[in-house]
Amino acid sequence: MRKYIKKKISIKKVRVGKNVKIYNPSNIYECEIGDNSIIGPFVEIQKGVKIGKDTKIQSHTFICEFVKIKNNVFIGHSVVFINDKFQKGGPAKGNKKLWKKTLINDNVSIGSNSTILPVSICSNVVIGAGSVVTKDINYSGVYAGNPAVKLKK
Amino acid sequence: MRKYIKKKISIKKVRVGKNVKIYNPSNIYECEIGDNSIIGPFVEIQKGVKIGKDTKIQSHTFICEFVKIKNNVFIGHSVVFINDKFQKGGPAKGNKKLWKKTLINDNVSIGSNSTILPVSICSNVVIGAGSVVTKDINYSGVYAGNPAVKLKK
């Protein structure tokens, strides 16, 4: 029987601030994590990602290249970030010119099982659990749904 | 280069009934699991959770504190439970007075990739896959969608 090529996950080349906690097993490489931030288990964080201070990334979450997350941010469980919008009808297959950036500003809380397309989210925003965020969010408030819309108070 | 603090997952201080099966790796601690129940891999179950008999928790699921699941329940893959509704505009940060309880009664089946806000679900309910349950469910039947609503027969 033919053999497959075994690949291993690892936590390597991570530039961390003071008092950063990371649960293992996770696959986290070539990224930055600021002071007092915590990363849960079963997490994947790809290269070039920047995570600020006092930020919490919960279990089962995936953060791709081209994502920047600032300070005092909460990312729930099983949240998935996306940098490739399949603009050509399918994956960019490594053509990073087709990838888009995501910026999550200070004091943002993203509920579990949410999906974050490449967008910018301003400070002081809450994203309800199970949401799909498809557009930039430029005003503080609470957003939820698929696609996520602002909830009336 | 600064070092991060390594945290390990484990299966510890779990009070189990007869014939309970748990797949490793999982992160399961200080909780109860009843007779004949099965827990899949890549699962996290937090302290104080009570799971009844003949219940199945599938892979990639996260069950937080303040959740009680009764007997003959099926929880699909990548289901996420929530106890913190961000009532103050962000995470409760350990202030458990702000956390809310969830109760899943007998013979409930929750489809994969569903998100369960802190609610009570009565017996004999089916939740369709990919649903977001935001309110108590007091009548048996089939519910689905984001937010989940009762499907007409």
Add this chain to the structure above:
Amino acid sequence: MRKYIKKKISIKKVRVGKNVKIYNPSNIYECEIGDNSIIGPFVEIQKGVKIGKDTKIQSHTFICEFVKIKNNVFIGHSVVFINDKFQKGGPAKGNKKLWKKTLINDNVSIGSNSTILPVSICSNVVIGAGSVVTKDINYSGVYAGNPAVKLKK
């Protein structure tokens, strides 16, 4: 204190083509994976699954029995496949006569956090991230939402 039964995940009895890469830890058994395909970490693939050539299965994804995926397919992160529609008001509990098949044809791309009920999806389809696919897709195009519908160009 009573002991639970420890179960281990593994990558075993997988029939692979040339140049197949699989990240560990994953739980993958008694299935087929074609040439040049890649499987990310924290993945579960059950027995009898057939995956074609040049296909990518991303982290945290679950692929159940009765699923066939063809060539040049992209399956995002935390995608969940389903074979049991709870037709009798709950899980089929191993009665495979109640399980349904899924077929994903060539050049399909399924966005992260999507949920795929037992359906057939034709070639050259894009499923937006966070979608719930509840019906067969017989025409090429872009589909998204819960439930997924065709997007206008």
